Amino acid sequence: MPQPARRALAPWMLLFFSWPLAAADEVRVAAGTVEEQRYTDASFGGLTVELQLTGDAVKDVKALRTKVKSARDDRGTNLYKPSKEDRAADFQDFSPNTRPGPSFKLSTPPRDASTIDVSGEVELFIPSRDPDTKLTVEGFLNRLDKPVASPALKAAKAEITPLSAAAYKARQAGNKPKKEDIIAEGKKHGASEEEIKQALAMIEAFSSLGGEEPSENSVLLETKDPDGRIISIDVVGADGKDLHSGSRGSQGGRETKLTKIDLSSKPPADAALLVTMRTNKSVVTVPVNLKGVSLP
Amino acid sequence: MKENFTRHALLAASLVAACLPAFAQAKKTQAKSSGPSASSPESAAAPKIGVAVDSLLDRRTTGDFPSPSLTVNLKLDGEDAGKVASARPRATRAVDDTGKSLIPDPAAKGTMMGSDSWQQAGESGPPALRLELSSPPRKAKTLSSLEGVVETYMPSRDPTSTVKVDGVLSKKDKPPFAAPALAAQRIRIQVLSKDGLEKQKKAAEEKKKAEAAKKKQKAGKKEGMEGMAEAMVEGMADALGGMFERLFMTAGENDLILKVDDPGKKLFGFDLASRDGKPITTYGTMEMESYRIVRIFEPIPKDAVLLVRLKTPRSFAEAPFSLSNVKLP
Numbered sequence: 001m002p003q004p005a006r007r008a009l010a011p012w013m014l015l016f017f018s019w020p021l022a023a024a025d026e027v028r029v030a031a032g033t034v035e036e037q038r039y040t041d042a043s044f045g046g047l048t049v050e051l052q053l054t055g056d057a058v059k060d061v062k063a064l065r066t067k068v069k070s071a072r073d074d075r076g077t078n079l080y081k082p083s084k085e086d087r088a089a090d091f092q093d094f095s096p097n098t099r100p101g102p103s104f105k106l107s108t109p110p111r112d113a114s115t116i117d118v119s120g121e122v123e124l125f126i127p128s129r130d131p132d133t134k135l136t137v138e139g140f141l142n143r144l145d146k147p148v149a150s151p152a153l154k155a156a157k158a159e160i161t162p163l164s165a166a167a168y169k170a171r172q173a174g175n176k177p178k179k180e181d182i183i184a185e186g187k188k189h190g191a192s193e194e195e196i197k198q199a200l201a202m203i204e205a206f207s208s209l210g211g212e213e214p215s216e217n218s219v220l221l222e223t224k225d226p227d228g229r230i231i232s233i234d235v236v237g238a239d240g241k242d243l244h245s246g247s248r249g250s251q252g253g254r255e256t257k258l259t260k261i262d263l264s265s266k267p268p269a270d271a272a273l274l275v276t277m278r279t280n281k282s283v284v285t286v287p288v289n290l291k292g293v294s295l296p
Numbered sequence: 297m298k299e300n301f302t303r304h305a306l307l308a309a310s311l312v313a314a315c316l317p318a319f320a321q322a323k324k325t326q327a328k329s330s331g332p333s334a335s336s337p338e339s340a341a342a343p344k345i346g347v348a349v350d351s352l353l354d355r356r357t358t359g360d361f362p363s364p365s366l367t368v369n370l371k372l373d374g375e376d377a378g379k380v381a382s383a384r385p386r387a388t389r390a391v392d393d394t395g396k397s398l399i400p401d402p403a404a405k406g407t408m409m410g411s412d413s414w415q416q417a418g419e420s421g422p423p424a425l426r427l428e429l430s431s432p433p434r435k436a437k438t439l440s441s442l443e444g445v446v447e448t449y450m451p452s453r454d455p456t457s458t459v460k461v462d463g464v465l466s467k468k469d470k471p472p473f474a475a476p477a478l479a480a481q482r483i484r485i486q487v488l489s490k491d492g493l494e495k496q497k498k499a500a501e502e503k504k505k506a507e508a509a510k511k512k513q514k515a516g517k518k519e520g521m522e523g524m525a526e527a528m529v530e531g532m533a534d535a536l537g538g539m540f541e542r543l544f545m546t547a548g549e550n551d552l553i554l555k556v557d558d559p560g561k562k563l564f565g566f567d568l569a570s571r572d573g574k575p576i577t578t579y580g581t582m583e584m585e586s587y588r589i590v591r592i593f594e595p596i597p598k599d600a601v602l603l604v605r606l607k608t609p610r611s612f613a614e615a616p617f618s619l620s621n622v623k624l625p
Binding site: 194 | 577
């Protein structure tokens, strides 16, 4: 590149790299409520440090995730040991009024500890920073049971398939955990017969809670999103206005998830899906360093 | 996906389990009461049971809600432990090693869950009990003294406390059954299916509407009363509808739905057994107005027997306990 062109590019490069920093500077993170659950069996429970976000940019944050880097109490106990299987958490919806707010989850400190130091980061999803975070899938109701064709989704390694009721129910039935699998899983973890029985009962109760049949008001989706790039999927009218959803439920994980969105009325044939995805430009990382946080 | 779903389901179960410490925690005895208790003059002879600490949960917070608390999970053993059908503990003294009393403020007790509820025995043994205390200071290391009483319900001590109703399923959607022992206590019990519940809902709504319509007629001549009466009709019908909706939502396919009339409050609870007397595991009974839903997750055998448990003086007893130096988690 010739020297003058390089010089002309320099201010833009500077602006590009300083943008995330500027947003990060506009958000400050402090410790909020600290909660601790101390069980006789120390493998249960733990310490939760709620994070309070302040600053002008907080109102633009639509989702976030937290990551602990280190945590020690004043007696030197390490309260965070990352496991090899750990992978980045999913982004969680955020609004300044959401309670409980974002948090760091740590191990239980000894009773004779009185304060802790924690460092980590909060990744903020700010969609207003990048128009490419929004993807509209028009006329999806006319193309049921076929994955949405979209270069943006492909680039994000994500797949969205609007489902017919029949396909949804078939997938749901195929995914229902078998009693034998649950018993085997329970035994693997050393659960007693009574505990397994109770777990089965609870799972049955949970299934019955979320087991409502899809109605004509339901929008049914299957998503595959191994990198957790999809932040939300909403149903909108042809005019782009949100079609009110009374409730929504989902089951599964990043690899495959079934979602049922129950609208207050039957969606019009020209309804569209409004997909919000995180992009590199839309995510700002704020470092967190909390010192001398008092334990309850 | 299947693996994910299974994991999801187990996670859901483990979340619930985390809220039910008695279910989730490892069994670890830390202290045990000194042995069979002395008898109480108010009730039948004290049962021969020992009370030991199973596990503890100290919930601490720098915030105001939820309130900090110490949950002590107790377990029963001893000669009579297997005969205890239901029990509930009550602490009379709880002091940590800093000298602080952990007996909750009576005004705050109402907000603590499970402190007054009876716990049923399970297939695995006697009832697992929970005591809710105040959270000790961080610097406390032990619960130096924990004293109290376990109230027990032991129907085997009094044959008149159990009324057996054979073939309970055959009584579904029929008029309330007439067992003499129940009639003597003025207790009426009707077994309902979900369809039967639906019919009761409609009948109750019609009745309320008719009653309110009568009131409306009476009040009709008075200015402004008509609207009020109409609103009253709708309000009552809505409230009834809401109650039945909740019943519907709550009742599982295998649950036993009962409508109970018990003016003297003589009923203690319900159990199920097979014809040969073998207990059928239930998961507690939910109460909603005059309805009871006995939770069961397997279909009830056709010849199942309903065991109606009654409150009789001889079926209740109290066992004091005294524990010391319980290590705090």
